[in-house]
Amino acid sequence: MTENFEPTSLRDLMCGSVDSTMVGERLSVCGWVAKRREHGEHLAFLDLRDHSGIVQAVVDGSVDVRSEYVLRVTGTVSLRPEGTLNDRLATGDVELTDCQVEILSTAEPVPFQIDERTEVDEQVRLKYRYLDVRRDRMQRNLRLRARVNSTLRRAMERQGFCEVETPLLWAPTPEGAREFVVPSRLHPGEFYVLPQSPQIAKQLLMVGGFDRYFQIARCLRDEDLRADRQFEFTQLDVEASFVGQEDIFAFVSEAVLDAAEVATDQRPGPIATMTWAHALDRFGTDKPDLRFDMELHDLSTHFAATAVKAFAAATVKALRVRGGGEFTRSRLDALTDQAKALGAKGLAWFRVTPDGLDSPLARFLSAEETSVVRSVDDAQVGDLVLIVADEYALACKVLGALRLTIGAPPVSEGPHRYVWITEFPLFEGVDDDGNLVSAHHPFTMPHLDDLDLIDTDPLRVRSQSYDLVLNGWELGSGSVRIHRADIQSRIFTALGISDEEAQSRFGFLLGAFKYGAPPHAGFAFGIDRLVAILAGEDNIREVIAFPKTQSGTDLMTSAPKDITERQRRDLRLKFVPKV
Numbered sequence: 001m002t003e004n005f006e007p008t009s010l011r012d013l014m015c016g017s018v019d020s021t022m023v024g025e026r027l028s029v030c031g032w033v034a035k036r037r038e039h040g041e042h043l044a045f046l047d048l049r050d051h052s053g054i055v056q057a058v059v060d061g062s063v064d065v066r067s068e069y070v071l072r073v074t075g076t077v078s079l080r081p082e083g084t085l086n087d088r089l090a091t092g093d094v095e096l097t098d099c100q101v102e103i104l105s106t107a108e109p110v111p112f113q114i115d116e117r118t119e120v121d122e123q124v125r126l127k128y129r130y131l132d133v134r135r136d137r138m139q140r141n142l143r144l145r146a147r148v149n150s151t152l153r154r155a156m157e158r159q160g161f162c163e164v165e166t167p168l169l170w171a172p173t174p175e176g177a178r179e180f181v182v183p184s185r186l187h188p189g190e191f192y193v194l195p196q197s198p199q200i201a202k203q204l205l206m207v208g209g210f211d212r213y214f215q216i217a218r219c220l221r222d223e224d225l226r227a228d229r230q231f232e233f234t235q236l237d238v239e240a241s242f243v244g245q246e247d248i249f250a251f252v253s254e255a256v257l258d259a260a261e262v263a264t265d266q267r268p269g270p271i272a273t274m275t276w277a278h279a280l281d282r283f284g285t286d287k288p289d290l291r292f293d294m295e296l297h298d299l300s301t302h303f304a305a306t307a308v309k310a311f312a313a314a315t316v317k318a319l320r321v322r323g324g325g326e327f328t329r330s331r332l333d334a335l336t337d338q339a340k341a342l343g344a345k346g347l348a349w350f351r352v353t354p355d356g357l358d359s360p361l362a363r364f365l366s367a368e369e370t371s372v373v374r375s376v377d378d379a380q381v382g383d384l385v386l387i388v389a390d391e392y393a394l395a396c397k398v399l400g401a402l403r404l405t406i407g408a409p410p411v412s413e414g415p416h417r418y419v420w421i422t423e424f425p426l427f428e429g430v431d432d433d434g435n436l437v438s439a440h441h442p443f444t445m446p447h448l449d450d451l452d453l454i455d456t457d458p459l460r461v462r463s464q465s466y467d468l469v470l471n472g473w474e475l476g477s478g479s480v481r482i483h484r485a486d487i488q489s490r491i492f493t494a495l496g497i498s499d500e501e502a503q504s505r506f507g508f509l510l511g512a513f514k515y516g517a518p519p520h521a522g523f524a525f526g527i528d529r530l531v532a533i534l535a536g537e538d539n540i541r542e543v544i545a546f547p548k549t550q551s552g553t554d555l556m557t558s559a560p561k562d563i564t565e566r567q568r569r570d571l572r573l574k575f576v577p578k579v
């Protein structure tokens, strides 16, 4: 709908705003020809469209206009004659009569109809994105996105946050993704890096006394594109001093819930929290989709002394699939293939039938094992029980993935279930050189109870980091930061980052921390992802005006493309043929 519309020198109101209270008034509207119908030689009906809607103009005599011509129509608002009302149109009881038509711009035949009903191939939509955004879906989505942005901004300002812009031409940041680099003309052979996030800049602002910072920030990561990932994306980036995790949850929840309310007219309840360990144990993932139950169950103790080789493993995890007894053999084979592709040795399945368990493995189970499997999660006749036996994390991960394959609705389908995931491990594993790898980034504060484990059992160290998850998508993450030099240096040592390397990579941050660093914490979440789900879309491309394709190209501009010889010379770039 039209908000805050002021007449301009060309138009008095929007097409969708013409209504029966204006009958008799002579008004001008501007827009695109959505449709044109001739009635004999001397009468034409034009549907004129702008983003607010469509109004019908009745033109006496013939006018030479075609679809998508841009017109200014001045006419008298009239009630439509009986029998010609159109209840599919908001303006369907009125029309403009006695019209004067000015052609502001002509249009060639468009490659697809500018309406909702016409299905258009996405490649074509992206090539002619300027026409695609003329259609209702993109108009709705981009306008929703604008409302979400302004709501987030207002929520942060209301909570005392100050928006500060940070540079796009920057130095490497420690998020761990591949970076886009920009060659410097003035310093040949040297490069800027486009920021993966304003992480270091915002921590520097904490040292600088901006104790509540936010930014609607563009971030860039050179990673493979997916439904929820583009090279560039927009974050609500937040950092605050003299706060703990709970404060950050409160600030961010307020902004997210405000945005959800603006988009859906309903304010979701307070956002629950769940530890990472619980999420993994119950849902097999750190991004649990809580819209449906199907929790994982641990049968390890019951199988500790099993005689069945397939179940002789550290962990035996099971999943009950309601009504899954009907799955065909080929569906079960596909699930088994998926389990194997994720690293499992296999997938055991059991149909619960009135006569007991139906499965190639059933006859090998002991009586106790049979009864445990039979009653997993209160399984009933007609259900299916899936079991993965393996090392703990793998068993959880595999069953968690099968749970999604079997049960997850499209991401944008309601209800919207938000959850904070807390206490992630500080390190996610060990790299090829035997060094620990940060799960978040190297400035994340360890859980203070676990400090001693850094040297003895580092993979068990919990961190003070957290994610916000919505319907199984990670909306964003954050952490309490290390502001003490002694802890930071222990972490760098654990990560195999030498003093020299730390100095060369983050020297400016470590230097700043010597001049009075307040305790601080922050968070960032992806606005593209939030808006997509709120808009009912399953791909973030649908809420981005000019996105890239899956292979990273812009079909409209043809970017990326070659630069001129002159530019190459200026930048002293020479291309080495691919080997």
Ligand code: ASP
Residues within 6 Å of the ligand: 175, 196, 197, 198, 199, 238, 477, 478, 479, 522, 523, 524
């Ligand atoms: N910079 C982090 C990220 O982009 C978020 C944060 O820790 O504030 O994931």
